[in-house]
Amino acid sequence: MFLVDVSILYFCNVSAIGYYVGMVGLSVGEKHFIQGGIAQDLRTDGRKRLTYRPIFVETGVIAQANGSARVKMGRTEVIVSVKAELGRPSSSAPDKGKVSIYIDCSPTAAPQFEGRGGEELSMELSAALRQCLLGGKSGAGAGINLSSLSIVDGKICWDLYIDGLVISMDGNILDALGAAIKAALSNTGIPKVNVASAAPSDEQPEVDVSDEEFLQFDTTAVPVIITLTKIGRHYIVDATSEEESQMSSAVSVSINRQGLICGLTKRGGTGLDPSVILDMISVAKHVSEQLMNKLDSEIAAAEAMEEES
Amino acid sequence: MEYVNPEGLRLDGRRPMEMRQLRAEIGAVSGADGSAMFEMGNTKVIAAVYGPREVQHRSQMVNDKALIRCEYTMANFSTGDRTRKPKGDRRSTEISLVIRQTMEACILTHLMPRSQIDIFVQVLQADGGTRSACINAATLALADAGIPMRDLVTSCSSGYLNSTPLLDLNYVEDSAGGPDVTVGILPKLDKVTLLQMDAKLPMDIFENVMQLATEGCKAVANYIREVLIQNTKQLEHRRGV
Numbered sequence: 001m002f003l004v005d006v007s008i009l010y011f012c013n014v015s016a017i018g019y020y021v022g023m024v025g026l027s028v029g030e031k032h033f034i035q036g037g038i039a040q041d042l043r044t045d046g047r048k049r050l051t052y053r054p055i056f057v058e059t060g061v062i063a064q065a066n067g068s069a070r071v072k073m074g075r076t077e078v079i080v081s082v083k084a085e086l087g088r089p090s091s092s093a094p095d096k097g098k099v100s101i102y103i104d105c106s107p108t109a110a111p112q113f114e115g116r117g118g119e120e121l122s123m124e125l126s127a128a129l130r131q132c133l134l135g136g137k138s139g140a141g142a143g144i145n146l147s148s149l150s151i152v153d154g155k156i157c158w159d160l161y162i163d164g165l166v167i168s169m170d171g172n173i174l175d176a177l178g179a180a181i182k183a184a185l186s187n188t189g190i191p192k193v194n195v196a197s198a199a200p201s202d203e204q205p206e207v208d209v210s211d212e213e214f215l216q217f218d219t220t221a222v223p224v225i226i227t228l229t230k231i232g233r234h235y236i237v238d239a240t241s242e243e244e245s246q247m248s249s250a251v252s253v254s255i256n257r258q259g260l261i262c263g264l265t266k267r268g269g270t271g272l273d274p275s276v277i278l279d280m281i282s283v284a285k286h287v288s289e290q291l292m293n294k295l296d297s298e299i300a301a302a303e304a305m306e307e308e309s
Numbered sequence: 310m311e312y313v314n315p316e317g318l319r320l321d322g323r324r325p326m327e328m329r330q331l332r333a334e335i336g337a338v339s340g341a342d343g344s345a346m347f348e349m350g351n352t353k354v355i356a357a358v359y360g361p362r363e364v365q366h367r368s369q370m371v372n373d374k375a376l377i378r379c380e381y382t383m384a385n386f387s388t389g390d391r392t393r394k395p396k397g398d399r400r401s402t403e404i405s406l407v408i409r410q411t412m413e414a415c416i417l418t419h420l421m422p423r424s425q426i427d428i429f430v431q432v433l434q435a436d437g438g439t440r441s442a443c444i445n446a447a448t449l450a451l452a453d454a455g456i457p458m459r460d461l462v463t464s465c466s467s468g469y470l471n472s473t474p475l476l477d478l479n480y481v482e483d484s485a486g487g488p489d490v491t492v493g494i495l496p497k498l499d500k501v502t503l504l505q506m507d508a509k510l511p512m513d514i515f516e517n518v519m520q521l522a523t524e525g526c527k528a529v530a531n532y533i534r535e536v537l538i539q540n541t542k543q544l545e546h547r548r549g550v
Contacts, residue, residue, distance in 0.1 A: 062434060063351060065386050075339040079433065081386035107380050107429040108338050108357035111365075114380050114429065115397075163385040167355060167431065168338045 026245065034246050038231050044242065050287055052238045055179065057298040059187040060306040067188025067217065069302070071180040073238060075170035080162060080180040082188045086207065087159035089150065097149020097157040101129050102164070103177060109169040125164075128174060129181065132225055132254035132263030143222045143254075143262055144185070151193050156207060158190060171241040174252050178225030179291075183299045185222055187306075189214030223256040223263070224291055226284040230272070235280055237287055251277060253284040257292060312470040312482055320481055321350075328465070328477045328525055329438075333445075333536045335453050343454025347446035350479060351436035356446035358454040360426035375421035379409035381443060383432040408443055411464075411493050411503045417457040426456060437479040438466045440491055444503070445529055452537055461533055462502060464493040465525030467518050469510060474518045476525050490515070492522040496530035 026034075037043050047053070053074035062068035065081035089096060103125040105118030112118070135142030149158040162184070164177050192210040229239040229250045236243060244250075249268030256262055261281065266272065313319055323329070329350030338344035341357035348354075364370040381404040385391055412428060428450070430443040441464035448462045468478045470487045483489055488510045493503030501523075510518065 062386055064389055064434070068386070077338070079384075081384075083386065083391060085391075102385065104385060106355075106382060106384075106431045107427075108341065108344065108355055108431050110340070111359045111427050111429070114378075114427070161385075161391055163391070165384050165386075165431075165433075168340055170340060 026242065030242075031246060034243055035232050038234050038236055038243075041234075043236065045240070047238075049234060049236045050283070052291060052294070055294060055298055057179070057183050057295070057302045058305075059183055059299065059302040066190065067184045067186075069180050069183035069187055069299075071176050071183060073172060073176045073179070074240065075168055076166075076172055076176045077168040078164055078166050078173065078176045078180045080164045080177065080184040082184045083161045083163070084188070084190055085159045085161070086151075086156060086209070089154060089157040091154075093146070094154035095150050096146035097160065099134060099144055099146065099149075099160040099162065101126055101133065101162045101181075103129065103166070104164065105166045105169075109166050125166075125174060125177060128252065128263070128265050129164075129177060129225075131265070132178065132223060133181065135262075143256060145218065145221065148218065149190075151207065152195055156195075169241065171239045171244045172227060175225050175227050175238065178223070178254065179295055182219060182222045182224060182295060183302065185217050186219040186299050187303065188217040190217060191215075221256055223254040224288055224295060225252055225254045225263075226288050226291065227252040228280045228284055230268075230270075230276075230280075235283060251280045251284075253281055253288075255285055255288040259285055259288075310485065312485060313473045313475070319475065321479060325473045325475050326521065326524075328528060329479065331529065331532050333449055333533065335449055335536065335540045341450075341454075343450045343452070343456070345446050345449030345453055347442050347449065349438050349442045349445075349477065351434055352432075352438050352442045352479075353434040354430055354432045354439065354442045354446045356428065356430045356443065356450040358426065358428050358447070358450040358456065360454070361421045361424035361456070362426075364423065364425045369425075370423055373422050374418040375416070375423075376425045377409055377413045377416060377418065377428070378425065379405050379412065379428040379430070379447075381405040381408060381430045381432070383435060383439075387432045387435045404440055404443070407440065407503065407505070408447060411444055411462055412447055412451065414502045415459045415462050415495060416451065417459060420457055435480065437481075437483040438477060440505075441465050441493075441529075444493055445533065449533060449536065453540075460495040460497045461530055462493055463496060463526045463529040463533060464491060464503060465522050465529055466491045467522035467525065469514060469518050474514075474521045476521050488515075488518070490518050490522050492519060492526055494523060494526045494530075496527055 041048050056072040058070045061070045062081045066084045067082040070079045103122050105113045105122050107113040133143040151157055166173055191214055194208040227250055228235040229247045231246050248270040249272055252265045254263035332348040334346040337346035337355050338357045343358040346355045361375055369376055381401050428447050432439050444464040466478055467476050468487050468489050470485055488508040491505045494501050
């Protein structure tokens, strides 16, 4: 039995190179191997259940954006760019700026994203991220401080466009996008604006957007997203696409630095007992501290590298 | 507007016959059969190749050749103004068709009947010459995927502004309204597979401009060959040869 498992391990590693598991499918032996490994706290690539793959962050990858970042978690790779443009605040929230999040799944990640194939996944990811980062309808509880984007109440504000692109997919895209958005926002510089004073109340004031001075965006309140995937009776963090194909359900929790939950999504058809969900949330809280610290140090290193070059 | 100043320097400091800096990386997308990232100055594109694999739509299957499909998409943030529709617009459809026809001419499709090869090109940053960068990236990705080809396909663009032929236009020079000639060649076989031009040029000047673009293509081919040799050396090293 042991010998059979070892040979399947070899096969799994070889087949992972150049094969797209989603297309080929897993054999019964491979499925048992994945489930058995998780039950014994030893996953196919040697990780423990609550260990993340190596995270690699690079900032400033898109030259014409206000902020950008590229995050690699194992073989999952995403790029996020943040652009700020002047706009008009909405009448229901005149003292707040606007943020729009839009994710696109590139066909390079998987052939089924060709044409309109990736639309469903893109919309699902965009909606989940909006929910985690932008708070409720009144703007309360938002990870991004919308009031800091206002320039002149009721007349001019900053419109932030956060665009994400999934380049390569190997599971756990939501976490990677959350990390990339956090990194891109910490790389974002909002230009300083000088408002011409004494403008009549019903006209648009003149604004002078500085080319030189930039204000760094405050990202201390931006949450990270932890996705816990339930396979059998155990939860794992940072699932690969092989492991995701075996999941019964998954819960994505968005947690900020204070340990408060900013968003919660459950995916997968299998029902979960409420006590299991509470347990998953507490596990996610525990993992989030490590992820936050790792992410912050990676972002700081990336910014330092960007300044050097 | 002056695109070539009296000293003979262009807006970005290059000489008229100077190409932008090239940078290529093989294996940018780990899940694909073959992939590459190609940069020409500030233009950055990623190409991924999936195939040869089973044809997805039986009705499109060809009994004696491989089916080649291609899709060109631009990221939202690739241009200065945010584009709302990353794919499906007419320019993307046209460029997808152009890349497909160019690559189809050089892939030995008769060796892989009843199969399908998908080429996906994603533009991350657009600063002129995206078409050429995409073709160069696609060539590298196809080589990485091990798909048999007659020859490499390389592409470069050139134009004519302020009475000077210019090699490898960037976005500002491209939008100047002058002619823009894009050439794609098979360097070893010395054949032209792609030739596109917009605006108009007198015939004798056109010959010069096209010759310039062809020289640019040959320079790209040399670079691509070097990158492929480096990549093969690395693979050999990893295998312990």
